[in-house]
Amino acid sequence: MTEHGSATPRVAGRAADVPLDLDACAAEPIRIPGSVQPHGVLLAVTEPALEVRHVSRTVEPLVGRAAEDVVGSDLGAVLGPEAAEAVRHHVRTFGDLRARNPLSLDVAGVDGPVTMDAILHRVAVGAGTLLVVELEPAYGPRPFSFPNTYQAVRGAVEQLNGARTLEELYDVAAREVRALTGFDRVMVYRFDPEYNGEVVAEARRDDLNAFLGLHYPASDIPPQARQLYETNWVRLIADVDYAPSPVVPPFDPASGEPLDMTHAVLRSVSPVHIEYLGNMGVRASMSISLLRDGKLWGLVACHHYSSAYMVPYGARAAAEFLGSTLSLRLVARAEERELETELAAQGVIDRVLHAARDSDRALADALAAGPGVLAVVPAHGAVVRADGIVATAGTVPADLTPLLDWVARRTEPVTACASLAEDDPMLAARLPGVAGVLAVQLPDDQCVVWLRHEVVQDVYWGGDPHNAKIAREEDGKVRLSPRLSFDRWREVVRGRSEAWADAHVRAVEDLRTRLLEVMLLRNRWQMAAAQALQQSLLPRALPQPAGWSLHARYEPSAGGRVGGDWYDALELPDGRIAVVVGDVAGHGVSAAAAMGQLRNALRAYVLRGEEVEDALADLDALARRTMPDDMATLVVAVVDPATGEACVGSAGHPQPLLVDGTGRASLADVAVDRPVGVGSGAPRATRVRVPEGGALVLYSDGLVDSRSTSLAAGIERLVTAFGAGEDGGPVDIDEVVEACRDDDSTDDITLLVLAREPDPAYAPAVVAGAA
Template sequence: MSGAGEFPEMPPPEPVDLTNCDREPIHIPGSVQPHGVLLAVRADDDLTVVQVSANIAETLGREAAATIGRPLRELVGDAAAKAVRDVVRTAFDLRGAGPVDLVVGDGHDLRRYDALLHRVGEQVVIELQAARSTRPLSYSGTYARTRQSVLRLSSSSSLTELYDVVVEEVRRLTGFDRVMVYRFDAAWNGEVVAEAKLDRLNSFHGLHYPATDIPAQARALYERSWLRLIPDVDYRPVPLVPAVNIVTGGPLDLSDAWLRSVSPIHIEYLQNMGVTASMSISLLRDGRLWGLIACHHYSGRHEPGYEICAAAEFLGHLFSLRLVSRENEQTLESTLATREALDQILVEAQSGGALLVDVLTSGGPNLADLIDCGGVSVAIDGEYRTFGAVPPREAQRAAFDALGTEGAILACDALPRDAPHMAEHRDVACGILAFRLSGDEGVAWFRPETVRTVDWGGDPRNKELNAREAAGVRLSPRRSFDRWREVVRDRARPWSAHDLAIAAELRQHLLRLVYPGARRGADLARLMQESLLPERLPPIPGFEIEAWYDPAAAGRVGGDWYDAVPMPDGRVALIVGDVAGHGVAAAGTMAQLRNALRAYVVDVDPADPRPARSVLDRLDRLAAALLPEAIATVAVAVTDPVTGLAQIASSGHPPPVLLSAVGEPVVVEVEIAPPVGAAIPGLAATRPPATAGEAVDAPGGWTARVRLAPGDALALFSDGLTERRTEAPDVGIERLRAQADGAAAAHPDLRGLGDSLFRTCRDPDNDDDATLLLLRRRPPHQP
């Protein structure tokens, strides 16, 4: 191959401006920045080259087209190729194994490079940058650069001090003209909360920036790649050769590439700010993007060496850990104070010396001491009391009717917007946090309007301007970043997660206190069940997960439950169970079985070849010993997010359905052991036919193995979703399988798919509760 023209070309990309930048595929730009060289190779013995950046001749002396199809050793030499091959063969995560110290050339022409490696499917991407200091890099060398910074961060006594220290130390380390901590709010707007800069520069501290400045796909890449360097904003992108990756038949995914080219809209945005070089370090909390350390330079090209960038990234990680620690300490202090007040209120409420509504609203402490507010109202057992400033009771009812649902915690900080009839009460009730106990009874906290000023870096409503280009007009990023002040009205101070948690806990306590006899029993059973169903399912890397639960008719509490339990080795156990019976007894049995199963899942031996079957066997032994009257069906799917392998076992429970992205849905063939609590000693298991699953020998029942490919989904469900009184159980399962075939194509979003299955498969006359748990492996490139 001698010319780039021999390779297939990619179709020209859609021109990007502010009308479509939120959809720009920034992970496949087809080019790299020129401060290094990129090679994509097959993960074979020869590390055969399949794609390179067009500037490879400047580094390795070979024209780009002439390298395609050649073994890596012909480009970098035997020793360097062996060093790369050894890392590829032994490292679990190539990104964590770098940089590889490579010496290229011979004789007097020896050049040293840092080689950064990562995998893209069946390929390995190699990025070469000239080494600038002593190699190989070492932990002690990196720590020596950051020792002072580590000591300062560790001794910081407040969040404000922590912010100030990290920007000062990153600027000292990297030499950028300006370094900022940029914090996101719940709507992804950003605020500069700390800054270190040259004295001659105007300050950005306290300025806010709209969420559109960093669109969703860019935030997703920040969560994935924690450091991003642009040494020269005015660089010319270097295309990849060939443009079409010969392994995938499409563009090369550069999500994890150090050299990945930058969106032209982002480049224009930086140029409009006068920035000539930039770097960003991601700040994460619980795996989610919290903010950025943003570095700007204004006096030409600026490229800190890789060792400096690695040290700055290390500081960013340490700062994230210290940030979480300090926030947790502050939350703990607040929680302890609130807990003390709640305990005092509950002790007095249980003493019976005064009406419950009086205990909650008069004297001290009362409900206003649990959650900061302007006023609180309580309606219980026909009595109504208030404390502080609250709107008329009819207005309260109307607000809850418009916004709330039975059993849910209602939280709103913009009542004039969401319930316009409340606008006249904004002086006392611009925000509401409330819950119903039953009917017209419940508790509500109110907050007044908080008029505040927000300083933006430019007018956020004019975040774009019309730029004339030739005969057309395009939308380009704004050019003015002068401080622009906005007065925000019709908003109350937002309710925190801590506020919502206290309200939910108080509701549980009041339900136990208020209702005697049968009413109390029914509510208690429902409360027990609600408390056992997860408020939210844990995030699973590379997967989507959603759950649906529909209670039994006439308010009866059934025995369904679902769960997703993270395991210490990174796997996740998906669980759907159904205890026989209804009411308090069923809810109590469900609680014991559910909690025991969670413990067994966390305690499972990572080397156990049949973890799903093992935990169900342990649960059955527990039921036989301690719950002899209990009968329950349970399905468990232990899933590895890395490989997509799900190991499935069932004790009396309907088999899961596999929704393949490329074929028809199938019912997973798994031998169903007796229900928990109903095993018959000495009963021999027979091996079932395996179509969708691969059977694994295991005493007391077989385990099916299903590997979820990208786009595949696994559905676990209870019999309340599929069964009808006039049909055999298999008929309902087949109906679910058939409905899933059409629904998967009609509803690409997982929530819509589950809604459709519930709507079409659930018998409206079925008086049992119903559960559906869907897990889907994300298709390629889906954030």
Template sequence: MQASKQVAPAFGQADLSNCERELIHLAGSVQPHGALLVLRESADLLVQQCSGNVARLLGLPAEALLQRPLALLGGDVAERVAALLRPPQQHQANSGHADLREAVMLQCSIGPTGRRFDGALHRLAEGGLVLELEPATTSASAETGGMELQDLTPEQMAATLSDALQRFGAAPSVGVLADAVVEVLHHLTGYDRVVVYKFDPDGHGKVIAEARHPRLESLLGHHYPASDIPQRARALYLLNRVRMLVDVNAQQAPLLPALRPETGAPLDMSLCQLRSMSPIHLQYLRNMGVTATLTASLVREGQLWGLIACHHYSPRHLRCTLRSAADLLAEVASTRISAIENYAHAQVALMVRRLEQRLVEATSTEGEWRYALFRNPRTLLQPLEATGAALFCEGEVLVSGETPSTPELRALLAWVQAQQPVPVDEPFACASVGQANPALASLTPTASGVLAVRLSTNSPDWLMWFRKEQLQSVTWAGDPSKPMVANNPLELSPRRSFAAWSEIVRGTAVPWSSTELALARGIGVALVDIIVQVQAVRLLIAEHQLVQIRGAVAGSREPVLVANAEGRVVFANEALVVLRGAPVEKGGEISGLFAAAPAVQRALAEMRRSQHGWRRELDLLGADDTLVPMAVHAEPVSGRDGQALGYVLTLLDLREARRADTARLNLESTLRLAAQHTRSEANEPDGVIAAILTNASLAAMDIADARGGPPVAPLLQELENSTRRAAGLYAQIRSSSG
């Protein structure tokens, strides 16, 4: 049966069954606290569309303003807009966004009395300009419906931002950072409730931090289904980072005319700060008792990581400088989140180093590494927040934590191998084994989620981590026995959303994040390296197993070199040959493979004397005498009589690490130059700019130290762009506040 074509409902005509497709960017109306004008990009800045509230806010009715020059409004508004349209070299230093792809703030006067307005100007992709205007009054007035505009003095703003950015930069974890974010935004904006809302890989959300008025019920730890925030809304959160709703009950002002005269199409309001919100979303807020909101996007590597959501229980209107401050803080918090999560790779390197030492020691003293791996369950489970783990190695099964039975584990292993029949480097991850394979539904209580890494290319050796069904560990935000708002499914509430989320995720574990996948990959690679080392030891002390072990070492992805007691090559695997770009001569001196041959000879002599391993950074000689920087780990191998049998050398290519170090140094040089250019007339550094640059420098170090993770050069470039954007936002704030 052929599926019928789904038609996107127009704005305001969606219900819960089709709200994912609602055209919310074509709202056709604005919130009444501000006015919107669509201008022709020409010398006269002809007004082509306007919101229906221009008479009340700007002093001219729509019929007198449409198809007339912007200068008709009086004041300096037309001059201010024209200044932003001049060639970039004439105004880029002031605006920071000369191409107007993002809204640029401006201040202007309108009318014979020179009423002050805050403005935002951006360019439409299909041509034309959108000018949004809000009264810049600081006291209750008719223009703002009797509401007082919230703002800070320049001195208060600078002090608040400087303190906040220093606090963000010092946060050691996402949890500590999120707590700092909600406390700072709660103090800065005065909203009754501020939360940080984090998305999981499936788009479901969880409140991970909260600052609230004591009279309010806590939402900390609350979960929401992905459907609460449609995909169109998520896309707009990436385009328009900060959104404010002043009054959920206010009458919206329609655009006049409804369609653009030049195109006959609705106005794309994706970047409009005044855009009306969906009636479904407004009803959702009313059901929560919320009257006003402010949301700021948390973006990591171009994806929506989460949201900062501010709720107020009466109308609330923040001036544009405060909204830009919230945007700046969200931008810097996003940078810090990226740095913290990427720094986890560096933490894994430390953990793996300790694991490697313990397993090598266990091999030399006990002849076995596998039991040492499971001696301390916390070491294996905590980094991935797993509830259980199992090792399948050489036909045996070792377990830790809460796991299924051995027959169930073997059935799970067979299924996992069937999903990845060809050896690959990427981990296998599943959050709902029972749904993916109903025959394994019995595993749900202990292993609803599985994360697995392959440890061998030629045998069924795997390390697996498990997670229980997530509903077993979820705590309700408040009393679950309290009734919901109503039985009408249109009347959404947080409690109903939690119930919907519970139904969606029943039988699933908390999904494995991209960071956890990277951690698993790092642990798997390290274990492969350890296994290769152990097998290389066996190669020297058990000649009757030579063929089997040689195959395992030769097929390793890690470059391995085995030498006899005289320091001559016994074996070099294919990975080393590929790395050199030239064959390795058997029987040749291993020192001849490195640029610093005398240093290697001295190190071998010292190992023979002390029987202790060493680690050095050396240049490997490649084809045509090219130098390949390597981290070399050498371990002596002794027989039962204590005599040296030879050495095992494992090598790590440092070229990517060197490129990362160079990128970090280049970025720090750029930051130092930026700091010099932002000094005041008294040659004193600006506190906020200094805090932004300090945060960026700390983030750069964290990112660059994350060995084993993704390439850091793009992350450092994203950090540089984010820092420039944050500095630009502050420049606008400082210009507007002055």
């Protein structure tokens, strides 16, 4: 057993302070190696002519012709007419070639007919495809058939079906795969979420040392290799000491692309992987992929030490069958275990929510009181903040402010962290004793948080995981190599809690959803109702008259409270466009309801053809008589798209901006009457003209006024934001909102821009953004 060593790989012979960047290993083009393993022959042929476009040099001892001479020949001239006709008939008969492999062929060899297994698939090359024919000497019982394959694994499948636990499944799989294939060692290798692997079962020769329980770093199987494992269930390396046989020509003459060997069973192996196996003393290997939802979940890794080892295609097919069956059983058993955990948590959640529905108790106290949320997920402590009250259960830090502030900044509704020291060292320092956090966010900075203590672990690796690769300097060049030592290496892991199980994370996600329902029942439905009412009254689509563009944005206040802001835009019967931005005093359902009444009434007035000043006067009268407790400001403009002439009226609302054709913005000289509900009774309207390439900008005071910014300063900021288009580029409405937003504002933000398209000979559009 080796203790900790250096964590940074370096190059022998270089200065000790010069680390080597090993990221290039993950970019190795293993799909297109340009060579094959020499125990078979690869040919890529056209269809339907079956003309050879690529061939491996291993064809030469088989047929007695140089690879360069074979390229361009008819397949029948290479393998014999009967073999070529059998291939032609096979590909015409069956659609899914990979499901019908192998095809038995009698190839016309140098010394007479040679029976070979042909494994067929198609590969894309340029705009077309090639048929890839891989030939292996026929081994094993004949004829190859599905019944033979099933009989080979029938007993193993019965044992898998009888296994009751994941651990039993692992053991059965390792034992049966070794019996099926004859390898010296067979391991079941399971990945964690970061693709570090652990040997969870093995069957081996008695004289071999045990690998059971050892861990291996994710870098041992880089991402591009994992993708190939997800594509090909079985991968064989018959002889680790093989000399790769090049494919001739290396690049397709028509497309200039190398031959894609993703699905090739003879595909040559990464030199780094070959050296890795050699360093382990392995002479031959085979892997069987274990998949869950199409993603690599684990591997059955087979190693042979005594010699090279060729596994017949039939045995590999049986192993693939066994691997797919094992994958289904492993996934089913894992899901059963997760379901058991979730069902247990659901029972606790039901009891917690029942207590939370008690309106006579504070919500935080109801959730934290035993057993409460601490029984939903195994943890050492829990914290609940709701309705301004913080309640705790179990063991929690004395000062919870840093934790609650951290949770409030999370962007995800559920955050699971098993190592706070890694994710946020500063916070970890302020929360002694806390290593893991599982947090659920609720509206208005409310939350439920579970805490776990540190769990010190001894993890045993197959070699130092921090030096998974080394570098050698040969002939002045640096070459990557895998590590040399696979000795048992102990690592003490600190600062981490027990990982949060997926089943528990899903349980708290469900708790969050159902708790939101409870919170609505506890009189918090008003916020949702007000939001729904306000959103329903905003126009779903904005008119886009010819030669004009209309853009609008609405954002609720920073506290999430629904205010009385609204905007509207509609096309009038005479073709003019009416645009409105208004703001009812107050927040919540009452403000949203008042906004809806005013919005609908103003729509009715302008649609029946009233002039702007008359519509404002009638709206003020309506508010005085039917809404005595409500007051609103608004600005309305009716614009003739043909001329750009606009009639603008304001009731206590900030004056709109007028942007000229060169991108300069200024306040429009518009008369401002008193707000609706306290109006003068005789409001005035002002006529302005929107020039070509210009715009009329309406906005609410939430965009320009706050506790830290005066109205005048806010309007100047807005004018400056629209003036940003003077350099010839359009102003983006979202950038304007971002530039003018004030964190100190407690009001909604509304911005509406009606822009007139420019004369094509002059400036571009003044505003950009989705309508």
